[in-house]
Amino acid sequence: MTKEEWTLKQLRSHRGRRIAAALWPLLLLLLAVLLPHPAEAQPAPDYPARAAQLVERLRAPGGEEDFFSPVFLNAVPVAQWRALTEGWRKDHGPLTALGAVTPDGPTSGSVEVRYARATLGFQLVLAPAAPHRVIGLRLTGVKQAGDTLAKVAADLAALPGNVAFAAARLGDGAPTVILARDAERPMAVASSFKLYVLAELARATAAGERRWSDIAPLAHRSFSGRLSRYPDNAPMTLHSLAAAMIAESDNGASDTLMLALGRGKVDAMLALTGHAAPDRALPLLTTTEAFALKMPAHRDLRDRWASADASQRAALLAESAGRFSASSIDVGQVAEKPVAIDSIEWFAAPMDMVRLLDWLRAHGDDALPIMAINPAIGPADAARWAWLGYKGGSEPGVIAMNFLGQRRDGQWVALTASWNNPAALVDEAAFHALMVRALTLLSNTAL
Template sequence: MTLRAWPIVLALATMFLATPASAAPSPAYQARAQQLLRILAAPGNETDFFAPLFLDAVPVDRWRATAADLRAQHGKPVALGAVRTESATAGQVEIRYERATVGFTLVVAPQPPARVIGLHIVGARTRDDSLDKVMTDLAALPGQSAIAIARLTNAGPQLVRARNAMVQMATGSSFKLYILAELARATAAGERRWSDVIPLGPKSFSGRLMRWPDAAPMTLHSLATAMIAESDNSAADTLLLALGRNRVDAMVTASGHADPARTLPLLTTAEAFALKMPAAADLRARYAAATPDARRVLLRDAAARLTAASVDIGSVAESPVAIDSIEWFASPTDSIALLDRLRRAGGDALPILAVNPGIAPADAKRWRYLGYKGGSEPGVIAMNFLAQARDGDWYALSASWNNPAARVDEPRFVALMTRALNLLAQHAPSR
């Protein structure tokens, strides 16, 4: 349900540092630069390379996830590039991957054995890439994929690139954008205030709030932030029911969804995964075949069977289950229309969307603003971005990948979307 945040060491800039070298790298610094190439290529020897101070902040498993995601995005690391030092212990190192050159700031301890105490990803240069190549790589994914990239104008979204852009796709937690849009509408209309306090509940599996006290008082703003930035399921279910499912369903239609009957009513996360349980096979078949009105009746009549207590998350953790029938469906163009609505609504929804940019901060900083919400589960991944270029122009990107036969490769998809956003930012004019 929750798309994990892109794992990073630290990423604070959008380009390689340009400080001129003050001295040739020392033998100890050069050795650590060479070792960086090796540990980026394959796990192992991290405790020899990193100082305990670094590993306290970035555990080995997080580092390995970072290295794996860099390989997914850029291919294998193949050579050490330029090494520039600013002092005996600090400088910049470039690692040449198959498809890009990635820059790092590298800081080593002054005392032997000069273990690494600081390592920051500071940017990447991708060689000979293009949106056309991204589209080709997306088309090669097993299963079905869809994408739309649009420039957002006063006359409506203008497509820049599209593939299967009108196809209804399973989108996982992306449905939470509809809840956010209804909350934005209600606050703008004076029906709600972001500071309004409501009790937490009903709780759902997965997420930080699942462990909070029952009925804990929370503001609508806090719930919305947890729902979007952390994809917290308890926050989403609480807001969906507090705002009124009928009102959020109406937002699906009002936002321009091309086939609302496919996805309505919007299920809570607890209902969706309770319906996927083996014990609910009878309800699942009836739900999939029913009209939206009949589904609403089923949800009401079977409410006792469709709670988080009925969910054995192990049953859906490894393999896709009913992703073509029990899901939240939208096409990329549907999602872009929704993102454009949120853009035009403005207000507190935009800062909430920007808390978790969905990609590495170094890449996110290519944009003046980057908002994000995604979703994933076995067989499903979706990513939705609302971006403002340096010149003030707005863009939206929405893409999904479904495979009912197997898990999808999430890092591979994140890498594709990062490439697409970086290319879009590169070609968007700046002033």
């Protein structure tokens, strides 16, 4: 399954419909439609001319039917398109000029458009048949004029609820902090915990205890993800499970891999990678256990978990193992509002995640390509880096993003942030935009 297919699947899901409404102002995603080529010769499209026309469609309403194909307008009606462009003008000021136009073929490429306060990058795709209207347009990046890391930090700090973040330069010694707020404060990090599972797999394979090609049956399918539809005990390589866990955040892959490696060994990675308060975070829950504990039917266990120490929580898991299954989870109970994010969660401080990313950089040679499958940002922003890896996580009231990057000058950088709000949903699109701003600055600012 491609990244685009997976994204569309998520947007169609119960929770994805909510996320989609938030993401439209940030990301306009349309898949290029493969149209048949007529037998007769067709005039070549004038890609630069279409790019110039994009500026006019962004500058003011009008002419959409001549510029966009019916396929595009069926997905994004004119009224929705005009609302998007008005929002960009409001956010970034008047449109001033067309920037760089970089075709990567006769019908596709990248286009930069300059506003008064930002430069927006787009991927523009034309129909191969005349009149070569636009069939695909995707916002790939926003670079604000005069932006600074201090401004990004202030905007992150202004978000409602609790926000903690850290950016650090990585090298031979301990990470050197570049930017931080509450960097040692334990935060709910949702699926970011899967990086600890990946780290244990990297350790075990490097030690010769495991091989990436080893087979593990899909014995712990969770309540969501592509693998939830696979047959019971489908044979999977450890590498395939890790790729699904990191690139798609597949919960069944995560649970299967964690238990195949051994929960105790995965838990031990917290101390090995420098987690400052492992007792707050242990034992790591599988996704099935975490969301089963959030169910109203298990309120008694939830209350006991919230007041227990690490050893008591481990005993509670052993005692209650038979009560937790994917079938006992009603996603609707946890999809619309935060539920127990201060107790039934995975916890790590920003600097814990920085130290984990640094450990993976130093010891996870075979794990790094898996982290780079889905960098979570647009191609234009990712291209600013020589290499970029990512894993984040979210649920109602929680979003966390963790990036490991190598700049084009060779310098390694970690960026991690978590936003928790037990009282309300978080604005995932706004948080994503702030992290992209930070990444852009970290890619080229003197450190």
